[in-house]
Every structure is written in C-alpha cells, then in structure tokens.
Amino acid sequence: MEKIRKQFPVLRNSIYVxxxxxxxxxxxxxxxxxxxxxxxxxxxxxxRNQTLETISDTRxxxxxxxxxxxxxxxxxxxxxxxxxxxxxxxxxSEKVLLLENDYPSVxxxxxxxxxxxxxxxxxxxxxxxxxxxxQNENISILALSVVQWQNGIMIDLGFLKDLKKEFPNLLIxxxxxxxxxxxxxxxxxxxxxVLGGSAYKWLLAxxxxxxxLFKDEVKERCNLRTTGFNAAxxxxxxxxxxxxxxxxxxxxxACINFGSLKFSLDFLERxxxxxxxxxxxxxxxxxxxxxxxxxxLQDEVVARKTHSTIFNIKGDDVLFQHLLENDIICAQRxxxxxxxxxxxxxxxxxxxxxxxxxxxx
Numbered sequence: 001m002e003k004i005r006k007q008f009p010v011l012r013n014s015i016y017v018x019x020x021x022x023x024x025x026x027x028x029x030x031x032x033x034x035x036x037x038x039x040x041x042x043x044x045x046x047x048r049n050q051t052l053e054t055i056s057d058t059r060x061x062x063x064x065x066x067x068x069x070x071x072x073x074x075x076x077x078x079x080x081x082x083x084x085x086x087x088x089x090x091x092x093s094e095k096v097l098l099l100e101n102d103y104p105s106v107x108x109x110x111x112x113x114x115x116x117x118x119x120x121x122x123x124x125x126x127x128x129x130x131x132x133x134x135q136n137e138n139i140s141i142l143a144l145s146v147v148q149w150q151n152g153i154m155i156d157l158g159f160l161k162d163l164k165k166e167f168p169n170l171l172i173x174x175x176x177x178x179x180x181x182x183x184x185x186x187x188x189x190x191x192x193x194v195l196g197g198s199a200y201k202w203l204l205a206x207x208x209x210x211x212x213l214f215k216d217e218v219k220e221r222c223n224l225r226t227t228g229f230n231a232a233x234x235x236x237x238x239x240x241x242x243x244x245x246x247x248x249x250x251x252x253x254a255c256i257n258f259g260s261l262k263f264s265l266d267f268l269e270r271x272x273x274x275x276x277x278x279x280x281x282x283x284x285x286x287x288x289x290x291x292x293x294x295x296x297l298q299d300e301v302v303a304r305k306t307h308s309t310i311f312n313i314k315g316d317d318v319l320f321q322h323l324l325e326n327d328i329i330c331a332q333r334x335x336x337x338x339x340x341x342x343x344x345x346x347x348x349x350x351x352x353x354x355x356x357x358x359x360x361x
Contacts, residue, residue, distance in 0.1 A: 001346070004271060014327040014329050015328050015329065015349045016329045017341055019201055019202055020201060020340040023181075023202055023342070024344075025204070033260060040256075054262070055258055057262055061262045061266065062075070062213075062265065065265045067186040068187040069188070069216070071245060074212040074214070074245040074246070075211060075249060076210050076249065078210045079176075079196040081210075082212040083106070084109045085248055086212075087110065088224065088226070092114055094116075095141070096110050096115045097118050097119070097120060097139040098110065098119055098144065099119065099122050099144050099148075100120065100121050101334075102122070102144060102148065103145050103177075105175070110143065118133050123300035127155070127159040130144075130163070131163065140170065140171065141173065142172045143172075143175075144173075144174060145175040145176075145177070145179075146179035146195075148310075150312055151298060151338075152309065153304065153307070154308040155174075156306070157191070160174075160191035162191070164191035164193075171218070175197065176195050177196075177197045178201065179197070180197040181201070182276070182277070182342070183277040184277045194218055199261050199264070202342060203261065203264055203268070204268070205260045205261040205263075205265075207257075209257040209258050214244065224248075227250055228250025228251050230249055230252050280343055283341040283350060284307055287311055287339075287350055288302075291311055291313055294357060294361060296314050298312065310339070311338070311340070313336055313337050319360065320337050326356050
C-alpha cells in the first residue's frame with residue numbers, strides 16, 4: 001500500500017481526509033492525461049477514431065467494474081445532469097419519497113418539476129422510516145443518496161433489495177457519488193433501479209465525468225425525449241433506434257475526461273476492490289469507535305450498526321483551523337467537521353488525527 005500512496009502527491013505533506021470533496025489526483029493519471037493532450041495537439045482530428053474507441057472502452061470498463069449490462073450504462077458529466085434528464089421522462093403523477101437533508105441535487109430536481117414529495121427522517125431508524133412512508137402514502141419513487149454527504153450515514157443495501165422485492169413497482173433511484181469506489185458493489189444484484197454518480201470523488205477520475213446505470217425495467221417506466229446526433233452514433237439512419245442509455249449522451253463526450261474514468265477504474269481494479277473494501281472497513285470501524293469514545297459523533301450515527309467512511313465530528317471554527325494548521329485536510333459541513341477516509345489513508349493517519357483532537361478537547 002505504501003507504493004500506492006506514493007502515487008498521490010497530496011499525501012506527501014498532509015493527511016488528506018477530504019475525498020468527500022475531491023478525490024486526489026495521482027501521478028500515473030496525470031502522465032496519461034498529458035500524453036493524450038499531446039496527441040491531440042499533434043494530430044487534432046486524426047484522434048477521432050481513438051476518441052470513439054476510448055468512449056466505447058470506458059463504457060465496457062464501467063459495466064464490468066460495477067456489474068451492469070453494458071447497454072444500460074450512460075456516460076455523463078455528473079450525476080445532477082443525469083437525474084434532471086431522467087425526471088423529464090417520468091410522469092408528474094408519481095409520488096416521491098426523499099430523505100430529509102439529503103444532498104440538494106437529489107431533492108431539488110423533483111421539487112422544481114412539481115412532483116408530490118414526502119420525506120423520511122435520517123436517523124438510526126432510517127430504513128423503518130422509509131418503509132413506513134412507502135406503506136402509508138402509496139409511494140411510487142424512492143430517491144436517495146446511498147451515503148449521506150454531511151454525516152456519512154449509509155443506507156442498508158440489503159434493506160433496499162428486500163424493499164424492491166416487497167414493492168416491485170417501486171422505482172429506486174440512488175445517488176452513488178459518495179459511495180461508488182469505497183466497496184465492492186454489484187449493481188445487478190442490488191435493489192437499485194437507477195444508480196448515478198459523479199466520478200471526481202472516490203473514483204479518483206477528476207472533474208467532468210460521471211455515470212448512470214439502469215435496470216432493464218426502467219426503460220418501460222421512463223419516456224425520454226432527449227436526443228442528439230451523438231446518441232445515434234452520428235448516423236442519421238439510426239435516429240429512431242437510439243437505445244435508452246444513449247439518450248443521456250445527446251452530444252459529444254470529452255474523451256480525456258472519460259478516458260480518465262477508465263484509467264482510474266483500471267487503477268482501482270489492480271489494487272483490488274476487495275482490498276479497497278477491507279481497508280475502508282477497517283478505517284471506518286476504528287474511526288467510529290474512537291470518535292464515539294471522544295463524544296464527537298451524532299447519536300444517530302453511533303446507534304447504527306454499520307457506517308461509511310465519512311464522519312462528521314463536533315467542532316467549531318477554532319478546531320477546524322487547528323486541524324488545517326496541522327496539515328489535516330478536511331472540510332466544514334453540517335455544523336461540524338467532515339472527515340472522509342479512503343484506501344490510501346492509514347491507521348497512522350487516524351491516530352495522528354486522534355492525538356490532535358485529544359490535545360485540545
């Protein structure tokens with residue numbers, strides 16, 4: 001793992017626990033991007049075929065990495081764009097269940113279109129709240145973040161799978177931006193119907209690339225009108241044969257951005273999704289225990305059995321500045337200080353943070 005850590009320049013002079021804001025870039029990816037930029041500089045339009053090949057290869061890599069049918073993979077700039085496009089194809093009579101204080105880009109697109117909306121409280125009984133509202137309000141769409149952006153509470157994926165079995169007509173839409181990349185995940189074996197995510201955080205791909213994955217049933221539920229020349233592979237005769245996922249790609253896609261996504265997925269694959277999951281779980285368990293002992297976590301976080309790698313610890317501006325002065329790169333969110341561990345973090349990183357906290361508490 002130390003060899004992998006050397007790939008990330010930001011780790012050389014700081015403890016970086018700010019992946020929930022931005023996944024750090026690494027040497028091999030920057031080298032690849034610079035080589036591609038030089039190719040475009042020297043060859044210009046001569047790179048067209050390679051561009052198309054890169055996009056196609058990226059789609060295949062995404063499908064394999066997340067266990068999704070290739071034809072059900074859409075490549076897009078970010079999650080927010082994809083969700084807004086999706087909602088244009090849904091009937092406004094749908095009754096939608098959202099979570100209180102979820103990421104605004106999950107909530108606002110529904111609100112701006114006038115859907116009838118209900119909310120479930122995010123606490124230690126989150127799953128029970130969701131099921132209660134669905135049973136009592138005849139909910140047809142559940143939309144939520146897999147991992148909450150402010151405090152790291154993670155929905156029970158087993159619960160979503162059981163929920164889908166009990167309510168097969170329920171459309172489950174999930175934002176995986178704070179989730180994809182932290183664990184070994186199979187989309188086909190999940191209860192989620194639509195899973196999107198921006199790739200600049202835990203997938204380490206940099207800005208400008210994202211993805212959406214679909215189950216086959218979504219195509220019958222959503223009547224998309226989005227179209228464009230790129231969606232038809234620049235073939236006028238295919239205007240009326242555009243498959244569902246390609247309707248999210250009406251225009252040209254940035255080759256280097258999506259090539260970066262493929263490069264990073266290959267990078268994570270070489271490290272091993274199982275190894276990444278194991279390291280993240282180890283860090284999460286120890287951090288939750290230690291932060292709990294220091295009285296720094298919300299009661300609802302402490303009460304839940306499992307947690308993600310994101311924590312929001314109690315702390316004011318003074319503590320935040322103290323952490324920054326000690327080269328702990330983190331962020332202020334939700335009235336506290338948000339810390340997020342990824343596989344390149346170590347127990348020594350956590351111990352250093354704990355020692356700093358103990359010195360001022």
